[in-house]
Amino acid sequence: MPHNLPRLLGIGLLLGLILFAPGHNRTEAASVAFDPERALAHIAALAGKIGIRQVGTPNEGRAAVYLATQFVALGLDTRIQPLPVYHLYSQNVIAVKPGQDAEAGTIYIGAHYDSVQWGPGANDNASGTAVLLEAARLLANETFSPTLTFIAFGGEEMGLGGSSYFAGYLPPLEQYVARGMINLDCVGWGTVQAIGFVNESADRLVQKAVDNAAALNIPVTLKKVVNSDHASFSQVKIPAILLYSYAPDEQVCGPYYHQSTDTPETVDVAQMERVAQILLATVRDLADDLPERTLKYLWLPMQRGGQ
Numbered sequence: 001m002p003h004n005l006p007r008l009l010g011i012g013l014l015l016g017l018i019l020f021a022p023g024h025n026r027t028e029a030a031s032v033a034f035d036p037e038r039a040l041a042h043i044a045a046l047a048g049k050i051g052i053r054q055v056g057t058p059n060e061g062r063a064a065v066y067l068a069t070q071f072v073a074l075g076l077d078t079r080i081q082p083l084p085v086y087h088l089y090s091q092n093v094i095a096v097k098p099g100q101d102a103e104a105g106t107i108y109i110g111a112h113y114d115s116v117q118w119g120p121g122a123n124d125n126a127s128g129t130a131v132l133l134e135a136a137r138l139l140a141n142e143t144f145s146p147t148l149t150f151i152a153f154g155g156e157e158m159g160l161g162g163s164s165y166f167a168g169y170l171p172p173l174e175q176y177v178a179r180g181m182i183n184l185d186c187v188g189w190g191t192v193q194a195i196g197f198v199n200e201s202a203d204r205l206v207q208k209a210v211d212n213a214a215a216l217n218i219p220v221t222l223k224k225v226v227n228s229d230h231a232s233f234s235q236v237k238i239p240a241i242l243l244y245s246y247a248p249d250e251q252v253c254g255p256y257y258h259q260s261t262d263t264p265e266t267v268d269v270a271q272m273e274r275v276a277q278i279l280l281a282t283v284r285d286l287a288d289d290l291p292e293r294t295l296k297y298l299w300l301p302m303q304r305g306g307q
């Protein structure tokens with residue numbers, strides 16, 4: 001059947017490309033788990049090479065370009081969202097992995113990448129940003145019903161600038177279909193994993209994180225925390241939690257908090273790995289467990305309008 005020959009050749013060529021394409025290598029074991037070396041390389045790039053990333057400065061912009069480049073390399077639909085923070089300008093870096101089911105909504109995973117003017121912000125918060133990038137790398141190749149949106153926030157150190165802009169300007173429908181938000185801040189120092197929340201609207205998400213941490217044999221404590229980016233999502237009624245690390249008898253972000261000594265050498269990557277494990281398990285759990293929403297009722301008037 002000669003008329004099928006081009007088609008067969010085409011299929012053969014496609015199979016060959018899929019099987020032998022560079023990067024399509026299932027034996028690369030390191031790619032399926034949190035990679036401490038990759039995480040530390042991100043911290044070295046942000047808090048070492050770039051350094052202080054104060055809101056509105058060229059260095060904050062350089063960090064945004066670094067992050068956007070990383071997300072693009074993972075094949076994610078990436079954009080930089082410019083935004084005002086008081087009299088300054090900052091930017092969020094947003095990377096989207098579309099879900100299989102348009103009605104399943106979106107799970108947001110975020111971390112701020114800016115620092116204060118006094119220090120290079122390795123723990124606060126290149127550590128959370130590095131876990132965000134690792135989570136994006138690991139989740140990018142999995143299949144989920146909901147959309148996953150990864151956001152590196154600018155301007156956190158000035159009134160949660162990036163996250164309040166992002167959450168505040170989410171269209172009402174997107175706020176409504178949001179499944180939850182998990183924020184990472186100061187995840188590279190201390191001995192204890194903690195889950196922060198603003199109010200009871202996050203109860204279900206808190207419980208998921210607690211259950212998944214227990215399944216991983218990672219003890220966690222719960223605390224009310226309002227001064228990080230998850231609070232901007234709670235503000236618009238999206239269930240939101242913070243994952244962070246601390247040590248008893250120390251302030252929340254450790255002894256180097258907002259100082260010139262918050263350098264890459266002080267970061268404990270084992271702490272980051274535990275936080276990453278809780279994050280990944282909770283995202284997968286949340287994506288698999290979507291309670292019925294009333295979207296049908298919300299969409300019904302639009303459908304009628306179109307008839």
Ligand SMILES: [Zn+2]
Pocket residue numbers: 112124125156185186
């Ligand atoms: Zn922070």
